[in-house]
Amino acid sequence: MRQFLIAFIFLLATPLGMAQQEVKLQNFNKVSLASVYDGDTFKVYLACRYSIFCKAIPVRVRGVDCPEMRGGTEETKAAAKAAKAFTKQFLRGGKILLRNCGRDKYFRLLCEVKVNGSDLGTALIKHGHAVPYDGGTKTL
Structure with missing residues (x-):
């Protein structure tokens, strides 16, 4: 648990301007769904012992x-x-498993x-609900 908290704090404390490859990507195994905003954005609760860290965290599908x-x-x-x-x-x-997590430009x-x-991203594309996206100019 202690390692999780340290990794999570590190993830949140990383400057927004750092290149993605400079940040160690994280995995989260104990996740529960809080809400779904749209097809590629939702909120989860990450397993934690301390209430300050038990808030719903926004996630964007890579x-x-x-x-x-x-x-x-x-x-x-x-x-x-x-x-x-x-x-x-x-x-x-x-x-739900979150793999290779970093942060996007909106801090999700x-x-x-x-x-x-x-894989959710693959399934969204396969079923016609999404297009591939690398963070550049949107096509939809």
Whole structure:
């Protein structure tokens, strides 16, 4: 537990301007779903003993971009709702594992997300809810 807290504090204390390869990426195994915002963003509770660290933490799925819930056309909003529903069902399907977590430009955890050995990002793309995304200019 102590190692987890030290790793988590280090992750949060890393300057935003550091290159991703300079930061050691973290894995989190004891995760429970708090809420789903859209297809590629949700909040989790990380296992912890001290209430100051037991807040819902935002997570962004690494490598994908889903339609946004706000703005855009009605068609885009409908696609965003479908992606959100898919992600919610996927995350409720078993044990959530967060792999290779760093931080994105909005201070969220940026992670590969696995449930029962299946990758959420891959599933979102396969089912037409997302496109590949590397952090550059969005295509959706």
